[in-house]
Amino acid sequence: MSEESAIRVMIVDDIADTCDQLEKLLYFEKDIAVVGKAYNGREAVEMARERRPDIILMDINMPEMDGITATEAILNHDPTVQVIIMSVQGETDYLRSAMMAGAREFLVKPVSADDLYKSIRHVYKLGQSRPRVASRAGADAPAGDTAVSRGKLFAVYSPKGGVGTSVVAANLAVALRQMTQKKVALVDGNLSLGDINVVLNLRSERTIVDLADRVADLDSELINDVLATHAAQIKVLLAPPNPQTGELVTADHLRVILEALLKEFDYVIVDTHSSFQDRALAVLDIADRILALMTLEMTCIKNIKMFLEVTELLGYPGDKLMLILNKADNRMGIRVENVENNIQHKVALQIANAPYEMTLSINQGVPLVIARRDHRAAKDIFALARELAQLTNSDASEKRNPQAATTQKRQDGGGFLGLFSRKA
Numbered sequence: 001m002s003e004e005s006a007i008r009v010m011i012v013d014d015i016a017d018t019c020d021q022l023e024k025l026l027y028f029e030k031d032i033a034v035v036g037k038a039y040n041g042r043e044a045v046e047m048a049r050e051r052r053p054d055i056i057l058m059d060i061n062m063p064e065m066d067g068i069t070a071t072e073a074i075l076n077h078d079p080t081v082q083v084i085i086m087s088v089q090g091e092t093d094y095l096r097s098a099m100m101a102g103a104r105e106f107l108v109k110p111v112s113a114d115d116l117y118k119s120i121r122h123v124y125k126l127g128q129s130r131p132r133v134a135s136r137a138g139a140d141a142p143a144g145d146t147a148v149s150r151g152k153l154f155a156v157y158s159p160k161g162g163v164g165t166s167v168v169a170a171n172l173a174v175a176l177r178q179m180t181q182k183k184v185a186l187v188d189g190n191l192s193l194g195d196i197n198v199v200l201n202l203r204s205e206r207t208i209v210d211l212a213d214r215v216a217d218l219d220s221e222l223i224n225d226v227l228a229t230h231a232a233q234i235k236v237l238l239a240p241p242n243p244q245t246g247e248l249v250t251a252d253h254l255r256v257i258l259e260a261l262l263k264e265f266d267y268v269i270v271d272t273h274s275s276f277q278d279r280a281l282a283v284l285d286i287a288d289r290i291l292a293l294m295t296l297e298m299t300c301i302k303n304i305k306m307f308l309e310v311t312e313l314l315g316y317p318g319d320k321l322m323l324i325l326n327k328a329d330n331r332m333g334i335r336v337e338n339v340e341n342n343i344q345h346k347v348a349l350q351i352a353n354a355p356y357e358m359t360l361s362i363n364q365g366v367p368l369v370i371a372r373r374d375h376r377a378a379k380d381i382f383a384l385a386r387e388l389a390q391l392t393n394s395d396a397s398e399k400r401n402p403q404a405a406t407t408q409k410r411q412d413g414g415g416f417l418g419l420f421s422r423k424a
């Protein structure tokens with residue numbers, strides 16, 4: 001491969017030996033060419049402008065200008081550069097700041113040759129899949145005039161609490177953004193006790209209540225103003241600050257807000273409250289796909305069975321529901337096939353059990369699909385994102401199922417009991 005078509009890599013580290021070692025590691029890789037070495041952040045900013053690398057391997061702690069500030073400066077000038085941050089063990093606190101600065105990947109030093117090659121090629125591929133006029137602020141501004149059609153809404157839901165809807169919704173939103181580079185919004189639909197702010201370590205004074213207060217004049221500007229921006233380039237509509245305020249948001253508010261978001265974003269992912277009450281049902285009605293999460297626990301299986309009956313009563317088309325087994329582990333004493341037979345529904349996808357990694361990622365406020373992209377559970381979530389992106393591509397050619405009737409029927413509240421009495 002000629003140097004022109006190789007992946008252009010720049011190395012930045014204040015320790016000259018480290019720069020040289022990395023250069024040596026890359027020397028024999030035919031598809032990778034080292035185009036420059038810089039020894040502090042300031043030098044890196046200048047060199048990046050001059051040499052236009054595809055990828056920068058960036059150390060964090062350096063004299064004159066640290067790697068995070070340099071990353072920010074470089075990406076402000078050229079958002080198409082992909083930065084891989086390198087740091088030593090124990091500096092994982094930097095992971096968050098590195099992401100905020102726009103870094104694509106994080107490697108722990110000493111970096112193994114394999115990890116290095118894998119990361120460079122992976123990050124390069126990600127960069128290639130971006131739109132030609134790439135914008136780092138891609139998620140900062142809603143689609144506005146450029147949105148040609150209504151986006152797709154995925155409701156992550158479980159009829160039982162604690163099954164993982166919040167972490168799956170947050171990770172799915174990030175994975176969809178990373179895979180498609182489309183505009184993604186994540187909505188915390190838990191109006192009493194939302195968790196998304198913690199899962200993503202996001203702080204904002206503005207929440208869904210600010211949109212509910214002004215449903216009559218929802219426009220791009222207001223939406224952009226209220227939704228928080230996460231470093232992974234997704235926009236997030238956070239839950240109210242307390243349950244009392246949450247009560248002010250009605251099912252009608254939710255419908256209007258979600259429809260407004262669907263005009264602005266390609267994908268809207270809702271962490272839906274685990275209940276059969278009218279606000280959760282409003283989300284499920286509007287959803288293009290319901291990702292129904294379950295675990296291999298009898299109580300959960302019982303609730304899923306009941307939920308499947310409910311979806312039939314609601315007249316949802318069969319393909320609206322996607323059953324997902326979360327925390328999948330074959331040591332739970334129950335076989336998936338037996339559950340499928342029992343509930344007469346196929347499990348579309350499984351997300352591996354990763355108790356330690358999930359808890360760590362929640363506590364660090366960094367989604368697993370970023371912090372541990374190689375972990376089985378993260379790969380499963382990427383597979384889910386891929387499937388949804390493909391499904392919705394093929395949906396685009398089909399006419400959308402009109403759901404107005406079911407939505408209308410529930411305008412006056414009702415919830416679970418209303419639902420059954422309506423059938424009777």
Ligand SMILES: Nc1ncnc2c1ncn2[C@@H]1O[C@H](COP(=O)(O)OP(=O)(O)OP(=O)(O)O)[C@@H](O)[C@H]1O
Binds near residue numbers: 164377
């Ligand atoms: N794939 C997984 N493997 C292991 N643990 C997981 C997995 N997914 C979620 N968890 C864990 O399950 C717990 C509940 O997750 P989460 O808060 O996302 O669930 P939830 O359905 O949103 O709960 P709630 O009903 O309280 O809103 C957390 O401890 C989380 O770490």
Ligand SMILES: [Mg+2]
Binds near residue numbers: 167190
């Ligand atoms: Mg939750």
